[in-house]
Amino acid sequence: MLVSDRPESDYFRYLQLIIRGFREAKIYHLKGFAKVAKLTVSDIKTIDLPTDYMSFIAVVVPISGEYWTLTEKDTLVFSQSGASLDADDEEGEDIEDGYSITYGATGGINKQGYIKLDEVNNRVIINSLEAGKTEVFLIYYSSGINEAGTDTYVPDVIVPMLHFYVLYKDAIYNDRPYEHLRDEYYRELDKVRYLQMPSLDAMRDALYEVYTSTPQR
C-alpha cells in the first residue's frame, strides 16, 4: 500500500492476492514447503487437517530417531456419524494382521498402523496404532499461510515478486492492460528462482554420487 499509493479501501483485496501469490510461490518456486505437525488422535480415531494444509505427504510415527510411515489403506472402517464409533459396524476396529517372522513369511504388514485419507471431511482416519500411542506426525505440503494469531513469515527476497504478482493479477481481474506487469512479475520471479538454485556444493555432491572406483568405459 505504501509504495503503490493505493487507497486503504483496497487493503483486503490486495491482502487476498498477496496470500495467493505467496501460496503459489511456496508450491512452485520456494524450497522447504513440507511441514510437520504433531497431532493428537481423536476419540473416533481421526486427526484434523491443519488450516494451512494443501496436500498430503505422509502420516508417521517416530521410531529410534526416524520417522516410520503409516500405510494408506482404503478399506478401513471409520465412523459414519463423525461423532462416535459404532462397535456393531466395527468402526475403528484394529485390523487383525496375523504375522510371523519365520522363514517364508511375507511382508506388507505395518505394525505401526494404517491411515485413510479423508480430505473431503478435512481429516485423516487412523487405525491400528501401537497400544498406548495417542499422537502421530502429519507431514504435508503447507500453503505457508498460518491461521489467525500465528505469524506468517515471508522471505524478503520474494517481496518484489509478490508486489508485481498483486499488480498483475489486479489488472487482470479489473480488465486493465496487464502485459507489462506480467513481464515485470516474471522478471522478479527469475531472480527468486536464481536464488533457489542448488548450491555449488550440492551440485558437486550430485556429480560425485555417480562416480565409482570401477573403470569407466
Next chain:
Amino acid sequence: MATKQQLIDTYYQQIRKTHPELELHRVLVEQNMARAWNQILHDAFSKNLSYLDFYAKDYQQQTVVQDFTTKQYYTTLPVAIAQLPDKAEGVRAVKDGTQNFDTPVGTGVKFVPISEHEMRYKDNIDVGLSESSIIGYAVRYDTIWYDRNMDAAQAAKKVNLELVVPFDVFTGTENVPVPSGKDERLYALTTQFILGTVPQTQ
C-alpha cells in the same frame, strides 16, 4: 485558515459588490456554501483520497456496541460525515481507543475500510481466516459496522475516529480547512449554486 464565520462574512462582502441586487439570508448562504465545500472536496481529492487526512476532525473515545439481534459490533457516528467516492466515505480513520505510541498500546490493531458485501465474502476465504488483528469496517448512513474480528475485549477499548465532516457541522468559530488555492472556487461555486447556474466541473 479562516473560521466558518469569516468565510461567510467575506462571501457577503464579495456578493454585495458583484451582485448588489441580491438580498441573501445567511442560512441560504451557509447551505449553498456547504454544497460548494462538498463539491470542492470531491473535485480536489477524488483521484487520491489519502490527502484528505488533513481535513479530518478528531472524535475520540466513541463507544462500540453490539447489535442485540445480529451480534455485530457498531459505532454510531457522532456527527454527519461528508460523502466521498470511497468505501470509507468521510471516515478517514478508525483507531483503537487506547492507542498510545509510548507504551505502546493499541498500535497492533489496524482498522481498514471495506464494503459490506466484501465483509460477507471474506469470512471464509484466506484473508478472513489468516488475519485477526485487522478489523474491517463498513460505513452505512450514520453507522460504522465492524467485521467479525471485532470482539468484546476490543470493543471495550472504544475507538477514536477521524471524520471529514460537512461544512454545516463546523461551528461559527471553528477553522474550516478550505484546500489551498480553492478559496476563490468556494465563493464562485457558492454563487453558482445560489443563482441556480450549473457549476463547471474542473
